[in-house]
Amino acid sequence: MGIRNRLSLQGFRQLARRLRLLSGLRVQYRRVDGRELDDAWADVDKLGDGEDVRFVVRIASTVDQPGVTYLLIHETAHAITWDIEEKHGEQHSPEFWITYGRLYDALIERSGLPKTRFSRSELPPVTGE
Numbered sequence: 759m760g761i762r763n764r765l766s767l768q769g770f771r772q773l774a775r776r777l778r779l780l781s782g783l784r785v786q787y788r789r790v791d792g793r794e795l796d797d798a799w800a801d802v803d804k805l806g807d808g809e810d811v812r813f814v815v816r817i818a819s820t821v822d823q824p825g826v827t828y829l830l831i832h833e834t835a836h837a838i839t840w841d842i843e844e845k846h847g848e849q850h851s852p853e854f855w856i857t858y859g860r861l862y863d864a865l866i867e868r869s870g871l872p873k874t875r876f877s878r879s880e881l882p883p884v885t886g887e
């Protein structure tokens with residue numbers, strides 16, 4: 759997959775800063791080589807405990823601009839709902855999607871950022887690069 763419409767480093771940092779503020783958590787956002795992520799586009803991990811809890815969100819550097827926005831919202835929602843989902847042994851629970859919607863609303867609906875429109879045929883393949 760070529761890197762069309764790649765988000766600039768400045769744009770990436772700005773998005774990361776806004777999501778970090780919205781989350782109220784210590785979250786580090788990193789763009790990494792896709793091979794570090796096995797077959798995923800992005801992931802999140804919780805590090806440390808107690809006062810020292812922090813999250814690291816990693817995203818494949820090949821993901822294009824709209825993809826970065828949605829994937830970072832997704833992984834940030836996982837960080838926010840981490841403890842709830844761990845307790846229930848569930849991923850993508852109702853709490854996750856409510857949180858996702860709130861982040862989406864705060865970041866995109868109220869920001870005046872352009873929404874991306876594309877047809878299904880323009881979607882990248884689900885697996886592989």
Ligand SMILES: [Zn+2]
Nearest residue numbers: 832836849850
């Ligand atoms: Zn997920």
